[in-house]
Amino acid sequence: MSTVEKAISLLNFFTEDTPEWGLSELARQARFDKATTRRLLVALANSGLIEQHTVTRRYQLGAGLLRLARVRESHFPLLQVAVPVLRDVAASTDETVHLSEFGGRGLVTLHVEESTKANRVSVSTGQILPLHATASGIAFLAFSPSQLARSYLRKSLTAFTRHTLVQPARLDDAINAAAEHGYSRGEQGYEDGVFSIAAPILGLDGYAIGSIAIAMPQSRNTKATTERHIQAVRGAARAISTRLFGEQPTPRHARVA
Amino acid sequence: MSTVEKAISLLNFFTEDTPEWGLSELARQARFDKATTRRLLVALANSGLIEQHTVTRRYQLGAGLLRLARVRESHFPLLQVAVPVLRDVAASTDETVHLSEFGGRGLVTLHVEESTKANRVSVSTGQILPLHATASGIAFLAFSPSQLARSYLRKSLTAFTRHTLVQPARLDDAINAAAEHGYSRGEQGYEDGVFSIAAPILGLDGYAIGSIAIAMPQSRNTKATTERHIQAVRGAARAISTRLFGEQPTPRHARVA
């Protein structure tokens, strides 16, 4: 892990739940030396990615992030384009719909539109989704350069539930099925009782850049609705690609051998 | 400049105008060695702050930034709170209004609502404003810990126009006037022909966290309108503080000796 990666990894400790950190607390959590942590924080603060409250001396995310996020969004308006589409899908299905993009080392959940039902699936923004255990991940892998899928298969496949696909062969099957049909199913692979359907959002090169998924309680997974959900999620994913690039990219499957 | 700061400084080359960079091009611009630049970019990419286009091999800002910006905005909803206020001011004055926040080493312009007039001032998001040459900067300095103001006064005071305040004594006067009246004027200090009025947005500790400013062509700087603009910008700045913190912070002036 390079110094730069260490510094940035500190940023990831700042979440909706813990948006502020004291120095010692953060050092302990990140398992860095206190002095090291401080130096990294100071560097981040000098760059505007972190700010320090002058009174409490606690650290929080800085204004520089807003600026950079704006630049990115103005160049590549994923959220701007996708959020209305997600909203439509959420409205027409009344199930939780979420968008994730591949960035760095995993699928980052960027936006969530929740169902209005009392019994619904809650997803929180910022969550990193494991590729092998979620519908979103499988959909993404199915349309990724096969090298990526394969290198991922070699890594440790954590079992989050009894249903998580941990045998490489079964994961291959799931990926191949997703590549063939253009969508994937996740049946309690990450969290018990959650069923989801996902489709990949393709980039101009035909490879997936992320996914969109509908998540619902397993109990609402009925034949009749599922078919509608598949259509909705595939249509939404294609709409997002088309609006982003002005055309529908030609999919590039990644069959795993 | 630490390695971390170097890496993050690379991010700042990605702007609305140049949102993509090739490796060599960026290395030249940043005056880093090509190998160094690449290592830094790879580290940033591993962390999700940068992404590389698989085909063109060019680099652009990554999805991780969106996530972090969201976390910050949900913890400290400056934009969410301020944008509607800016919109009101822009609508009622029909002049360009912009919001900046102090982060890292300068005032970062976070949002702009432009006038609908043909002859208007254009400000672009992401611009870094010099503290001594803009109304926003003076307003900020006037309500900053005096240490900050003083250390800034020691630094080189670049003259952007013939009107830029470069003599420390005159800058002191401007800061003191702003501290006294709660707003500042910028008369062509940064760009010729631009007149602006700014007020500080105060944090809970009573020190400024940023500013809000109205900018217009010098020709429209008339006594009658100026008084209205002063009221508008002061009211807006106070409204933002109040909505952010639920109370109006007690201002802490920073009289310069």
Place this chain on the structure above:
DNA sequence: AACTAACGGATCAAATAATGATCCATGGAT
């Protein structure tokens, strides 16, 4: 088709910057 130039990327000895044990001052809590 051969040549050139610029590109992204990889390598590794030398140079430099990061590390962490240790110390200090401050502020709550008991």
Place this chain on the structure above:
DNA sequence: ATCCATGGATCATTATTTGATCCGTTAGTT
């Protein structure tokens, strides 16, 4: 009044970053 945890500073040791140089590709020119 004492204790303990905090944020911050120091500096010899250590590990990482650096950059000259190399390589294979691609795109433009002759």
